Amino acid sequence: MSADPATAPAAVRLPDGGRRHDLRAVTVVLRRELIRFWQDRMRIVIALVQPALFLFVLGSGLAALTSAGSGGFDLRTFLFPGVLAMSVMMPAMFSAGSIVIDREYGFLREMLVAPVSRTALVVGKCLGGAIVATGQGVLVLLLAPAVGISYGVAWMAAAIGLMFVLAFTLTALGVMVAGRIRSFQGFMALVNMLVMPMLFLSGAMFPLSGLPRWLTVLTHVNPLTYAVDAVRRTVFAHVDISERSRAVLAPGVHWGGWQVPVAAEVAIVAVLGLVLLAVAAAQFRRTE
Amino acid sequence: MRPAVEARGLAKTYGDVAAVRGIDLDVAPGETFGFLGPNGAGKSTTIAMLCTLARPTGGSARVAGHDVVRERDAVRRNIGLVFQDQTLDLYLTAAQNLRFHAELYGVPRDELDGRLRRVLEMVGLWERRGSRVQTFSGGMKRRLEIARGLLHSPRVLFLDEPTVGLDPQTRASIWGYLGELRRAEDVTIFMTTHYLDEAEYCDRIAIMDHGELIALDTPEALKAGVGKDRVSLRTDDDAAAIAALRGRFGLTAGVQEGTVTFAVAGGERFVPRLFAELGVPIRSVNLARPSLDDVFMSYTGRTIRDAESAQRPAMPWIAGRAR
Numbered sequence: 001m002s003a004d005p006a007t008a009p010a011a012v013r014l015p016d017g018g019r020r021h022d023l024r025a026v027t028v029v030l031r032r033e034l035i036r037f038w039q040d041r042m043r044i045v046i047a048l049v050q051p052a053l054f055l056f057v058l059g060s061g062l063a064a065l066t067s068a069g070s071g072g073f074d075l076r077t078f079l080f081p082g083v084l085a086m087s088v089m090m091p092a093m094f095s096a097g098s099i100v101i102d103r104e105y106g107f108l109r110e111m112l113v114a115p116v117s118r119t120a121l122v123v124g125k126c127l128g129g130a131i132v133a134t135g136q137g138v139l140v141l142l143l144a145p146a147v148g149i150s151y152g153v154a155w156m157a158a159a160i161g162l163m164f165v166l167a168f169t170l171t172a173l174g175v176m177v178a179g180r181i182r183s184f185q186g187f188m189a190l191v192n193m194l195v196m197p198m199l200f201l202s203g204a205m206f207p208l209s210g211l212p213r214w215l216t217v218l219t220h221v222n223p224l225t226y227a228v229d230a231v232r233r234t235v236f237a238h239v240d241i242s243e244r245s246r247a248v249l250a251p252g253v254h255w256g257g258w259q260v261p262v263a264a265e266v267a268i269v270a271v272l273g274l275v276l277l278a279v280a281a282a283q284f285r286r287t288e
Numbered sequence: 289m290r291p292a293v294e295a296r297g298l299a300k301t302y303g304d305v306a307a308v309r310g311i312d313l314d315v316a317p318g319e320t321f322g323f324l325g326p327n328g329a330g331k332s333t334t335i336a337m338l339c340t341l342a343r344p345t346g347g348s349a350r351v352a353g354h355d356v357v358r359e360r361d362a363v364r365r366n367i368g369l370v371f372q373d374q375t376l377d378l379y380l381t382a383a384q385n386l387r388f389h390a391e392l393y394g395v396p397r398d399e400l401d402g403r404l405r406r407v408l409e410m411v412g413l414w415e416r417r418g419s420r421v422q423t424f425s426g427g428m429k430r431r432l433e434i435a436r437g438l439l440h441s442p443r444v445l446f447l448d449e450p451t452v453g454l455d456p457q458t459r460a461s462i463w464g465y466l467g468e469l470r471r472a473e474d475v476t477i478f479m480t481t482h483y484l485d486e487a488e489y490c491d492r493i494a495i496m497d498h499g500e501l502i503a504l505d506t507p508e509a510l511k512a513g514v515g516k517d518r519v520s521l522r523t524d525d526d527a528a529a530i531a532a533l534r535g536r537f538g539l540t541a542g543v544q545e546g547t548v549t550f551a552v553a554g555g556e557r558f559v560p561r562l563f564a565e566l567g568v569p570i571r572s573v574n575l576a577r578p579s580l581d582d583v584f585m586s587y588t589g590r591t592i593r594d595a596e597s598a599q600r601p602a603m604p605w606i607a608g609r610a611r
Contacts, residue, residue: 021394024391024392024394025391025392027391028387028388028391028392032377032380032384032388035380035384036379036380039379102377105377105378106371106373106374106375106376107375107376107377109371109375110375110376110377110388110389110392111392113339113340113341113364113369114364114389114392114393115361115362115364115365115392115393115394116392116394
C-alpha cells in the first residue's frame with residue numbers, strides 16, 4: 001500500500017507489508033517462543049520428570065509383572081517410544097497455553113493489533129511450540145541407552161522428525177483450544193482432560209493388539225495412536241527383538257486387514273495438524 | 289493538508305446501548321489532541337474505533353488518510369498505540385520487546401538499531417534496555433510502551449489514558465517525555481484523559497459526555513468561553529452566606545468540600561465588594577481563573593468528579609478489550 005503523498009511527512013518510511021512482512025512476523029513469534037523456553041530452564045527440568053517417572057519407575061516396577069507376556073523383552077524399551085511421544089505433549093500444550101497467559105497480561109493485544117495477518121501469528125506460534133517441544137523430546141531421546149537402545153544417527157533423526165510433526169499438531173490443537181478459553185486454569189483443566197485419554201488410548205502404555213472392539217475403535221480415531229506407532233516402529237527397527245515379541249509389542253495399526261504404513265501415519269498426523277492450524281487461524285482472524 | 293484523523297458521524301452501539309452517538313472531528317497533522325471526559329463517556333470506544341479495534345456501527349472515520357474499516361492494515365501501519373492497561377511481555381527485556389514490535393510492524397532492518405536507540409533515549413530507558421520488563425516500575429513500563437508505540441514511526445500516536453494509575457511525579461515525567469516527543473518527531477498525538485490538568489498540555493481538546501462531543505476548542509478558548517472566575521469562601525455561617533449572595537448579588541452558590549463556591553465575572557474586582565457587603569464574617573477567600581473543570585461544568589452542569597462517581601456500568605468494549 002503506498003502512502004498518500006499529501007499526508008506523508010518526509011521522516012516516515014512505511015513498512016512494505018505483504019508476504020515478506022508476514023514471514024518476519026512468523027519468525028519473530030517463533031523466536032520469542034525459543035527465548036521464553038530458554039529463559040525458563042526450570043521448566044525444561046520439570047518437564048523431564050514425568051517421562052522419567054514413566055520410564056524408570058513405572059517401567060521398572062511393572063517389568064517383573066509383565067516379563068512373561070513380553071517374551072523377556074525389557075518393558076522400558078517397549079515404553080520408550082510412547083514416552084517420547086508423551087514428552088512432547090506437555091511442552092507443546094504449555095506453548096499453546098501461553099496464548100491464554102498473553103491474553104491475561106495483555107501482550108496478546110500487542111500482537112493482534114499489529115498490521116500482520118493472524119495466520120502468520122498462529123503459524124509462528126505453532127512452529128515455535130513444535131520446536132520447543134521437540135527440543136524437550138530430544139532430551140528424553142538421549143536417555144535411549146539407559147533403556148537398552150544404542151544411539152544411531154538414522155533412527156534418532158527419524159524419531160526427531162516424527163516428534164516434530166506430532167509436536168506441531170499438538171501445538172495447533174492447543175492453540176485452537178487457547179483461542180476459546182479465557183483462563184489458564186480452564187485451559188490446563190481442558191488439556192488434562194484431552195491429554196490423559198489420548199495417551200491411554202494411543203498404545204504408549206500397552207500394545208494395542210487383542211483389545212476389545214470398542215477400545216480398538218477409540219484407538220483408531222486417536223491421532224496420537226498413529227504418532228506413537230510410527231515412533232515405535234522406527235525405534236524397534238533399530239533394536240534386537242524376536243519376531244514373536246515384535247508381533248505382540250509392535251503390532252502396528254490395522255484398518256480392516258491393512259497395516260497402515262509409517263508414511264501414511266505421519267501424513268495423518270501432519271494433515272490433522274494443518275487442519276487444526278487453519279481452524280485456529282480462522283478463530284483468531286474473527287476476533288477483533 | 290488532509291487531517292490526520294477525521295471522523296464523520298462516527299457511532300457505536302452495543303445492543304441498545306449507544307456508547308458513541310455520532311461524532312464529527314478533524315485533527316490536524318502535528319497536533320496534540322486531547323479527548324476529555326469522565327469514565328464511561330465513550331472515549332475509549334471512540335479511540336478503539338479510530339484504531340480499528342472496534343467496528344463502527346455508524347458513520348465513518350479516516351486515520352492518516354485511510355478508512356478505518358476498509359483499510360484496516362494500512363491504518364494499523366500508520367498508528368502507534370499505548371493502551372490503558374499494559375501490553376508488554378514482562379519476561380523479555382526492554383530491547384526484546386521493542387524488537388518484537390519492530391518485526392511485527394515491518395520496521396526496515398537497516399533503520400532498526402538507530403530507531404531503537406532514539407526512542408529508548410527519548411524516554412530515558414536506553415541504559416535499561418537489557419533489563420527484563422518485570423523489574424520495571426509502573427512509570428518505566430508506560431514509558432517503554434510509549435517508546436514502542438513510536439518505534440515504527442507512526443503518523444498518529446494514540447494514547448488511551450497514558451498516565452492513569454501513575455503517581456503525580458511519574459505523570460509529570462510522562463508529560464515531559466510527550467512534550468519532548470512533540471518537538472522531536474513528526475507525529476500527531478491523539479489522547480484521552482480524565483485528568484483535567486493534563487488536558488491543558490493539548491493544542492485542542494474535545495469534551496465528551498454520554499457518547500457525544502459537547503465542546504471542541506483550544507483549552508484557552510474553552511476557558512475564555514466560560515468567562516467567569518470561581519470564588520470559594522470559608523465563612524462562619526455558610527447558609528447565611530449563600531442566602532446573602534443570592535439576595536444581594538443575585539449569585540447562585542453551592543457548598544463544595546466545605547467551601548461556599550460560586551462563579552462570577554471579574555472576580556478580582558468582586559472580592560472587595562464581597563467583604564464590604566456580604567454581612568457574614570469571611571475567614572478566607574480563594575479566587576481561581578476558570579479551569580477546564582469549570583468548562584466541563586458549564587457544558588454538563590456537573591463537575592467531572594461528580595460525573596465519575598455517577599459513572600455508568602463499564603462499556604462492553606472494556607469488558608472485552610483483552611481480546
